[in-house]
Structures are given as C-alpha cells and as structure tokens.
Amino acid sequence: MIKTQHLTKRYEALTAVDDLSFEVNPGEVLGFLGPNGAGKTTTMRMLAGFITPSSGTASICGHDVIEDPLGAKAALGYLPEGAPVYGEMTVGGFLDFIADLRGLSGPLRRERLAHVIERLQLKGVLAQTIDTLSKGFRRRVGLAQAIVHDPPVLILDEPTDGLDPNQKHEVRALINDMARDKIIVISTHILEEVEAVCTRAIIIARGRIVADAAPAALVARSRYHNAVSMKLGQATQLAAARAALAAVPGVESVEVSEREARLTALPRAGAPILAAITELAGARGFDLQDLHQESGRLDEVFRSITA
Amino acid sequence: MRNVGIIMRRELASYFATPLAYVFILIFLVLASLFTFYVGGFYERGQADMESFFGFQPWLYLFLVPALSMRLWAEERKSGSIELLMTQPVRLWDAVLGKFLAAWLFTTIALALTFPLWVTVNYLGKPDNGAILAAYLGSALLAGGFLAVGSCMSALTRNQVIAFILAVVACFAFLLAGFPMVLDLFRGWAPLPLVDAVASLSFLAHFESIAKGVIDVRDLLYFAMLIGFFLLATTIALELRKAD
Incomplete structure (x- = not known):
C-alpha cells in the first residue's frame, strides 16, 4: 500500500506539491x-525517495520514505521521467548491475x-551499448530495470512518453498484465492512456488534488456524458434537425458542426436522451449516416478542472 | 559494504567502456616520462633513484586528476542517471565511496603502469627499493587526496567544465598551502597558530616526506582524514543538491 500524509514540497518561491494525502491499494492502477x-514528477520523486519532502510524509508498504528509505526503495520499482540509464553500458551489463543492487x-x-x-x-540487444539504442528500446530497458526484482509497488513517470503507437500499446499491455497483484502509479498527460489502463485517476493542478475518481466517473462529469451525436447525409437538413x-x-x-454535417445534443444533467432522439430521427425521416451516444470526453473534464 | 563493491565495479568498467581510460593512461604515461627524462634529468643526475619521477607527480596530478574526477557526479546529474542510482536501495555514502574508490583504483592502475621506469632504475643501478615503494604509496595517497577534493567539486555542479576548474583551483590551493603564495594571504591578520595550521594542510609537505621514503603515521593520517573529510562533504553536497 502507498500512503501519503500531507505530503508537501516547497521551493523558495513556489509550492510544487501542496498537502497531498491519498492511499493506493493493491490491484489499483492509479493514473496521475x-x-x-x-x-506530478515532484510527487513521484518524493515517493521514490529521490526528493525529501518539506513536510508530511509517505510510506511504501509500511516503510516510511523518510524513516526507512532503504526499506521503501526495496519495495519499489521506479522509472524516472525520461528513463535515464548509463548510456555507455551494454543492456546486459546494466541489468546485471541493477540485479546486483537489488540483491538478486x-x-x-x-x-x-x-x-x-x-x-x-x-x-536481441543485450550486447549493445544503451547509447546506440532507439528511444523505444531505451524506455524498455528502463522498464526492465524497474520490474526486475518483482516489486509490489511500481511507480512509472510517463512510461509511454515519446513512444510510437505500437510501443505504447506494448507498454500498456505490460502494465495491464502486472496490474492484478501490484500497486501501480503512472503519470501521464495522455488522457486515452488513463482510460486504457487505470482503475483510478487523480488529477492534480498547482500541487493540489482537484479530482480523485475512477476514469469512468470522471468522464461522467463531462458535459458530453450521454450526449447524442448524429451525422446527416445532407447538410441542408441541419437547420431543421x-x-x-x-x-x-x-x-x-x-452543437452543430457544419463541415461534418454533425449535430451533438447535450443532455440536461446527463439525462438519457438517446431513445427520444432515435424516435424523432425516424419520424422526421432524417438522412442519418451515424447516430451514437457519447460516454463523455475526458479532455474536456481535464480542462474544466485544471484550467 | 556490498553495494560499495557493486558500484565500484560498474564505475571502473565504465571507464574502460569509453576511450577515457585509454586516453588518460596514455597521456599520464607520456607526460610522466617526459617530465622524468627531459625536465627531471633522469640520466644527468647519475643516481639510481626515482626522485626525478616522483618530484613531478603533484604537478601532473594537478591537471590530470581533476579531468578524471570532474565526471564523477556532474555527469550523473547532467544525464539524470543519479535519479536512477539514488532510487535503488543504496545508501548515498555507499555510492560516494564506491565511485571514489573506482576512480582511485583507476589512478593506481595508471601509476602501476609506470613500472618499466622502476625496472630501468634497477637495471642501471642499485636503488633503495623500499624508498621507491614508499614513494609509490605517497603518490597513490596524493592522487586519492586530489580525487576526494575533485569528487566534492563535481558534486557541487552539473557542469563538468566548472567541476574541473573548481577542482584544479582547490587542489592548487592545497598543494601550495605551505608556500608564501597561500600563507601570505593569512599572515597579515590571522593568528600564528592558524597560519601554522594552514601550512600543515599542504599536500606537498606531506607528500614529499613520504616520497623521500619516510612513512610517518601523521602523514598517512593526514591523507586519510583529508579523503574522509571531502567524501563526507561530497555526501552532504549531494544530499542537498542532487535533484536540482
């Protein structure tokens, strides 16, 4: 379990993390x-024991990050932002080094x-020096380093940043694979990722938690939750429709998009309106190309909360 | 302690994984020979000893050792790998010690590779090999002192060039602590005991007595305390600034 209590980091002029308290339990994949x-990064660095909190504390599986940093670090696999590694080492040599430090x-x-x-x-790349690898491979080496000791807690800072779609898919599959019995915290600003892998999302802005809910619940806060979108074959019907x-x-x-000939009806307080609109479209004889109900738009929720 | 060894081995291997090790050793050997034969007048002196070799060691180290120590921590901070290292279950002190020992072992290897000179001296005459061994020990201790100072300077910045310059200046001050150049800065105002204390910090005074073949416990203690002090300072500097 990860537990933070009033975790705070102040720099001279700015409070980067301001009184964060939350818990994460096994089986949860928390999107930050x-x-x-x-x-985000400051918080993760404090959890990983790289930055000392100004006040408050955090514990990893019962090991306080300030009182027992080695215990906390032993229970943790951590992928720093940008996945720094020792570039002059070979992949095999690097993994051996980490396995040594992890006491395997x-x-x-x-x-x-x-x-x-x-x-x-x-x-295929074990004998290559890490400097010669592509970004995707370097990220994989960073991930391998984080999971080699099979830690109960994984903290991954932007694990898919800068990867191509296939590589992103692989990393997400890996996270989903490990999610069952571990605590995983990932930070990201790719919203689709949260819906793809996370069971819970915490949104922070200016160092404070502004939302903490399941991705589906966050999406339900969207103005577009249960909205019905339809595309017409003839733009001439738009005004009447x-x-x-x-x-x-x-x-x-x-809302009307003339270019796409698309209409989006936003419900009052998420009320279901699909049935009524389907019936109406049939009765009026609209030339429908597409009709669907939206679950909501996370990016819109994100903007409205953090702006 | 196990982690010290692991980190030391990794560091040492990384020296040899890049041209750094070979360039350093080559330049060290070439310069040491030039000094010994041309400036030190190895043959002209007509004595079977290595004084013309050891006499120039401090000045050679003054520039070569900071070139080695500048990367110790500045590079880790620049590349971000310090975050990786510091989030492994490793004490900061273990990492500081491991990296220092790797660099020290490396300079010792370079020093040991000057053995042909020792063979030459023994071929030409009958030198006091005990004194030569003592001088080698003194030279290694001197390199350790320079490296510890350089390690601390490297921890202060993420810029290797700045780390190099700081280390050269600091080592130069320590080297000349017994000379008027440094002592005159203190003589005008400081009480005599302080001036004496500064003078006693001189690398050169402690090195020269060992280089003459006199192993005094006080000289050994001096280098041990100096190295310990600067490694501790490295640890504190890193603790405060590692994430900047």
Missing part, C-alpha cells in the same frame, strides 16, 4: 494526471533476468 508543472542471486536472479528480457523483448433536437425534452443545448 495534471498539466505540465502541476507537481542464484536461480531467482537467473529466472527474473530471463523473465524481463523475454517480457520486454531485449534478447437542430430545431427539432432542441425541442426534445431533456436536451440542454445542441
């Missing part, structure tokens, strides 16, 4: 969201090293 400079030995060591090399597909939609009970407002 926020605009750049919101305090004997058959367990061989098994763990084989596992991470297999899982992150590093077999708009008037008709606005008259449906429960519809708060209607």
Whole structure:
C-alpha cells in the first residue's frame, strides 16, 4: 500500500506539491494526471525517495520514505521521467548491475533476468551499448530495470512518453498484465492512456488534488456524458434537425458542426436522451449516416478542472 | 559494504567502456616520462633513484586528476542517471565511496603502469627499493587526496567544465598551502597558530616526506582524514543538491 500524509514540497518561491494525502491499494492502477508543472514528477520523486519532502510524509508498504528509505526503495520499482540509464553500458551489463543492487542471486536472479528480457523483448540487444539504442528500446530497458526484482509497488513517470503507437500499446499491455497483484502509479498527460489502463485517476493542478475518481466517473462529469451525436447525409437538413433536437425534452443545448454535417445534443444533467432522439430521427425521416451516444470526453473534464 | 563493491565495479568498467581510460593512461604515461627524462634529468643526475619521477607527480596530478574526477557526479546529474542510482536501495555514502574508490583504483592502475621506469632504475643501478615503494604509496595517497577534493567539486555542479576548474583551483590551493603564495594571504591578520595550521594542510609537505621514503603515521593520517573529510562533504553536497 502507498500512503501519503500531507505530503508537501516547497521551493523558495513556489509550492510544487501542496498537502497531498491519498492511499493506493493493491490491484489499483492509479493514473496521475495534471498539466505540465502541476507537481506530478515532484510527487513521484518524493515517493521514490529521490526528493525529501518539506513536510508530511509517505510510506511504501509500511516503510516510511523518510524513516526507512532503504526499506521503501526495496519495495519499489521506479522509472524516472525520461528513463535515464548509463548510456555507455551494454543492456546486459546494466541489468546485471541493477540485479546486483537489488540483491538478486542464484536461480531467482537467473529466472527474473530471463523473465524481463523475454517480457520486454531485449534478447536481441543485450550486447549493445544503451547509447546506440532507439528511444523505444531505451524506455524498455528502463522498464526492465524497474520490474526486475518483482516489486509490489511500481511507480512509472510517463512510461509511454515519446513512444510510437505500437510501443505504447506494448507498454500498456505490460502494465495491464502486472496490474492484478501490484500497486501501480503512472503519470501521464495522455488522457486515452488513463482510460486504457487505470482503475483510478487523480488529477492534480498547482500541487493540489482537484479530482480523485475512477476514469469512468470522471468522464461522467463531462458535459458530453450521454450526449447524442448524429451525422446527416445532407447538410441542408441541419437547420431543421437542430430545431427539432432542441425541442426534445431533456436536451440542454445542441452543437452543430457544419463541415461534418454533425449535430451533438447535450443532455440536461446527463439525462438519457438517446431513445427520444432515435424516435424523432425516424419520424422526421432524417438522412442519418451515424447516430451514437457519447460516454463523455475526458479532455474536456481535464480542462474544466485544471484550467 | 556490498553495494560499495557493486558500484565500484560498474564505475571502473565504465571507464574502460569509453576511450577515457585509454586516453588518460596514455597521456599520464607520456607526460610522466617526459617530465622524468627531459625536465627531471633522469640520466644527468647519475643516481639510481626515482626522485626525478616522483618530484613531478603533484604537478601532473594537478591537471590530470581533476579531468578524471570532474565526471564523477556532474555527469550523473547532467544525464539524470543519479535519479536512477539514488532510487535503488543504496545508501548515498555507499555510492560516494564506491565511485571514489573506482576512480582511485583507476589512478593506481595508471601509476602501476609506470613500472618499466622502476625496472630501468634497477637495471642501471642499485636503488633503495623500499624508498621507491614508499614513494609509490605517497603518490597513490596524493592522487586519492586530489580525487576526494575533485569528487566534492563535481558534486557541487552539473557542469563538468566548472567541476574541473573548481577542482584544479582547490587542489592548487592545497598543494601550495605551505608556500608564501597561500600563507601570505593569512599572515597579515590571522593568528600564528592558524597560519601554522594552514601550512600543515599542504599536500606537498606531506607528500614529499613520504616520497623521500619516510612513512610517518601523521602523514598517512593526514591523507586519510583529508579523503574522509571531502567524501563526507561530497555526501552532504549531494544530499542537498542532487535533484536540482
């Protein structure tokens, strides 16, 4: 379990992290969201024991990061932002070094090293120096380093930043794989990622928690939650359709995109309006190309909370 | 202590993974020979000893050792790998000691590679090999002192050039602490005991007595305390500034 109590980091002129208290339990994948400079990295660095909090504290699996830093670090796998590594080392040499520091030995060591090399597909580059690797491979080496000792807690700072879509998919699959029995905290500003892997999201802005909920619940806060979007075959019907939609009970407002010939009806307080609109579209004989209900837009929620 | 060894091995291997090790050793050996034969007049002196070799060691170290020590911490901070290292279950002191020992072992290897000179002296005459061994020990201790100072300077900045310059200046001050150049700064106002204390900090005075073959416990203690002090200062500097 990760537990923070009034975690605070002040620099001379600015409070980077301001009185953060939260708990994360096994099985949870916590997404740490926020605009750049919101305090995500500072918080993660305090959890990982790289920065000392100005006040408050945090504990990893019962090990206080200030009182028992080595215990906390032993329970933790950490991928720093940008995945720094020793560039002049070979991949194999680097993983050996980390396994040494993690105190792995004997058959367990061989098994763990084989596992991470297999899982992150590093077999082909073991003898290469890390400096010669592509960004995707370097990130994988960073991830291998974080999980080689099979820690109960994983903290990953922007694990998919700068990766191509295939690599992002692989990293997310890896996180989902490990999610069952671990505590995982990832920071990201890619919102789709939160919906793809996280069971819970904390949004922070200016060092404070501004939202803490399941991604679905956050999405439900969107103005677009349960909104109905339709695309018409003929742009000429737009004006009439708009008037008709606005008259449906429960519809708060209607947005029109003329270029796409698309209408979006926003419900009042998330009320279900799909049935009424479907019926209306049939009765009026609209030339429908597409009709669907939106679950909400996380980016819109994110902006409205953090702006 | 186990981690000290692990970190030391990694550091040492990384010296040899880059051209750094080879360039350093080559330049050290070439310069040491030039000084010994051309400036020190190895043959002209007509004596079977290595004084013309050891006499120039401090001045050679003054520039070469900071070139080695500048990367110790500045590079880790610049590349961000310090964050990786400091979030492993490792004490900061273990890392400071491990990296220092790697650099020290490396300079010792370079020093040991001057053995052909020792062979030459023994071929030409009958030198006092005990004194030569003592001088080698003194030279290694001197390199350790320079490295500890350089390690501390490297921890203060993420810029290797600044780390180099700071280390050269600090080592120069320590080297000349017994000379008027430094002592005159204190003589005007400081009480005599302080002037004496500054004078007793001189690298050169302690090195020269060992280089003459006289191993005094006080000289050994001096280098041990100096290295200990600056490694502690390195640790404190890192504790305060590692994340900046």
